[in-house]
Amino acid sequence: MDLSARSKVLVQGIAGALGSLYTTRMRAYGTSIVAGVSPGHGGQVLEGVPVFDLVEQALATAGPMDVTVILMEPYRMLDAALEAIAAGIRHLVLVTEGVPPLDMVKLLHIAERTDTLVVGPDSPGIILPGKILLGTYPAELYSPGRIGLISRSGTLTHEIALHLTQAELGQSIAVGIGGDRIVGSSFQQWLQILDEDDQTEAIVLVGEIGGNSEEEAARYIVEAIDKPVIAYIAGRTAPKNHRMGHAGAIIASLVAGWGSEIGTPDSKVTAFQKAGVPVADRPSDIPSLLKQALRI
Template sequence: MNLTRNSKVIVQGVTEKISTQIALMMKSSGTNVVAIISPGEGGKEWDGIPVFSLVEQAVAKVGMIDASVIVMPAYQVLDAALEAIASGLKQIVIVTEGVPPLDMVKLLRKAEATETLIVGPSCAGIIVPDQFLLGTHSPQFYTPGKIGILSRSNTLTYEVAWELTKSKFGQSICVSLGCDPIVGSSFLQWLQILDEDERTELIVLVGGVSGVSEEVAASYISETIDKPVIAYIAGTYAPLNQNHSHGSYLISARVAGEIESKIAAFEAVKIPVAKCPSDIPSLVGNLLEKKCS
């Protein structure tokens, strides 16, 4: 990730209430929102932010753009993302949920070929407290500090950040990777980013029951990551073999023993696992104290 407070950011989405609210929330959080992209509505202005019909028109007007936040309808996300990539953008956050899996496969192939970082879909995006926001994180839960958060869940990202904030542990970078079955970037990519980030001293990883990304992350941490890591697995008490609507991918069709396998994977490489979000601050304090001693 190569973003600062001065990075130029656009919001791709029809100029309706939700996309305008997201753009204004990002701007009020310090993000340098230079344009809204809304096909057919170029030439307008929303609360001081110019509107363009195409990304290339925005680039021609304001210069090279660093990142885009996409809030288009699900079946328009692929075209919007490809348009951004064609205009040279290297970082894209997709807030929209329910993007067709085949569209995501096509997008990820293009992103890999162009070295573009994709976050989402169905995500709250990225926040660096008091610096900038790319997405829909609620800034009131965050405070600047040295703890990085990586999460598969949007709301759990907020909850963990708030628990840390209440305990006087600020955050460096907080990333919600997304809840759709196919998402752009992985725990491994972001673990590496946070491991190299000078502001981050400790990483909190929030996973779920379904999939194997947590076990893979545990192995990767033990072999590659130098900074201390704490894990929390959501869905421990979810009923077996039952889907859970919006959170279905995170904790769907839980199988007996699955949660124990994930916890065991972290414990096997001596990564502390919190039983609930409120336990995380005390684990953070313990690890930071050991690091300083």
């Protein structure tokens, strides 16, 4: 991943209510937003950013972009993302939730062919504290440092970042992979990125009940990750007799030999424990577990 404070950023959907709000916040953080796209609003200047009707028009004027933050309506997300990929943008942050699953399937096929990194949908985005904000993070809770934070959760990520900041454990990056049923980049992809990142010393992985992404991440940690990893699973107090996963995850778990309890808190905690990954009981426990792992 080659994002930095110098990265040039496009905002698609800048004329909408969310686009306007978060463009202001991202720019206030120092993010270099050089253009926005909102069909029908071309020629305007919103939040100090020139607006174009099409991505190709924005790039023709402002030059190549490193990343786009997409704040479009769910049914417009696919067109916006494909337009960005066609224009050569290879980092996409999808903030909007509720993108139709078939739209995401199509997008991910094209993203794979074009080597495009897709974050989200239903994601707060990415923040490199002190450098760049891409999305909806409350930046005041984050501080620069050496801890990488990967999360499926939304606001819980911010609580954990605050605990880390208060413990003087700054963050190299925080990324929300998204909460929709089908998302782009996975825990495994980000574990690999952070394992190879010179600015990251340890990783915090925040999962949730439902699905099998945490179990898969635990296996990947055993196979490929060298840096210390601390995990936290949200939803561990959910009713035990109420299935929170979905049919695909259940079938996949049986094929993989994980058993029928895939997606439950116990399944996820057990998977991490077998992988040698400490699992925090509460978000407030994460800093002490990190300090033990880093021996500080």
